[in-house]
Amino acid sequence: MEQTKRKGSISSERKRTNILKDIEFKLITFLCGIMPRWITPNILTAIGLLGAAMIFASLSLGIENKQWLLLGIFGFLVNWFGDSLDGRLAYFRNIPRKWYGWALDINVDWIALSLIGLGFYCYLEQHKILAFLFVIGYGGTMIASLIRYKITDKYSIDAGLVGPTEIRVLLIMVLGIEMFMDQVVYYFALLVCPVLIILYLLEIRKVVQLGDEKDIAIKSGSTTS
Numbered sequence: 109m110e111q112t113k114r115k116g117s118i119s120s121e122r123k124r125t126n127i128l129k130d131i132e133f134k135l136i137t138f139l140c141g142i143m144p145r146w147i148t149p150n151i152l153t154a155i156g157l158l159g160a161a162m163i164f165a166s167l168s169l170g171i172e173n174k175q176w177l178l179l180g181i182f183g184f185l186v187n188w189f190g191d192s193l194d195g196r197l198a199y200f201r202n203i204p205r206k207w208y209g210w211a212l213d214i215n216v217d218w219i220a221l222s223l224i225g226l227g228f229y230c231y232l233e234q235h236k237i238l239a240f241l242f243v244i245g246y247g248g249t250m251i252a253s254l255i256r257y258k259i260t261d262k263y264s265i266d267a268g269l270v271g272p273t274e275i276r277v278l279l280i281m282v283l284g285i286e287m288f289m290d291q292v293v294y295y296f297a298l299l300v301c302p303v304l305i306i307l308y309l310l311e312i313r314k315v316v317q318l319g320d321e322k323d324i325a326i327k328s329g330s331t332t333s
Contacts, residue, residue, distance in 0.1 A: 125264065126271030136192055140200040149198040149209065153216055156190025159183045160220035166283075167227030177283045180227075184276045184283075187220065192273070210263075214254065221247055231293060238297040245304025246275070252311035259318045270307075 126132075162183030169176035195213060198204045225243035229236050257263040265271055278296075286292040 126274055128273050128277070129271075132192070132273055136196050137200075139189075139193060140197050143193070143197060147197070149194040149203075150212075152190045152194035152197060153212060154190070156187050156192075156194065157216055157220055159185070159187030159190060160223040162186060164223040164227035164230075167231040170231055170286075171233065174287045177287050180283050181280050184280050188273065188276050191217070191220070214250070217250065218247070221250070228293070228297070232297065235294055235297070238294070238301050241301040241305060242297060245301060245308050248308030249304070249311055252308065252315050255315045256311075256318065259315060259322055 160183070163180045166176050166178075166180030166183055170180065191213075195204070195209050198209060221243060225239050225246075228242060229239035232239055253263065253265055278300075282292055282296045
């Protein structure tokens with residue numbers, strides 16, 4: 109049974125391990141406290157998706173004019189705002205809908221990732237495979253998180269010290285530098301994509317081991333789950 113959260117708290121079942129978790133927690137708590145009543149978690153989810161659409165438009169238009177990359181920088185901020193606050197606001201107001209919110213969040217995150225990946229696919233005209241690898245790596249870690257949640261009933265969106273917020277910060281910096289220097293996005297993607305793929309494979313290895321351990325525990329009768 110889902111536990112009732114104290115009103116004014118943004119706590120949830122997510123375990124955060126990312127570098128910026130403490131700063132992010134304080135900022136989200138502050139923003140939830142000043143959020144107008146007419147702003148609902150669903151509206152914030154839509155705002156997060158709008159941010160992803162802005163990133164896609166920015167990268168598509170940035171091929172001809174790099175000034176459009178400013179829109180992408182703003183889009184990442186909008187995406188963070190909506191994506192990070194939707195569920196937290198629900199807990200803050202003590203109106204969480206655990207399974208509805210989780211299902212909606214996962215699907216919207218995938219659509220957002222697809223839009224961002226498609227934007228990089230357009231921008232990296234001669235190196236489109238890197239955008240494809242980015243979606244595979246990042247999307248793969250999302251799948252690993254879902255599998256881990258199914259096996260352990262513990263949901264984490266971070267891969268060690270790096271989470272979605274850190275990825276957004278890096279991409280904002282990359283787009284900012286790209287406005288003044290050529291090929292920065294390309295070299296960043298060339299470096300990051302293999303790392304994401306490796307993280308994905310490591311996470312899958314871990315969750316498969318967890319699944320094996322749970323099967324052994326069930327067979328031995330040490331758990332009834």
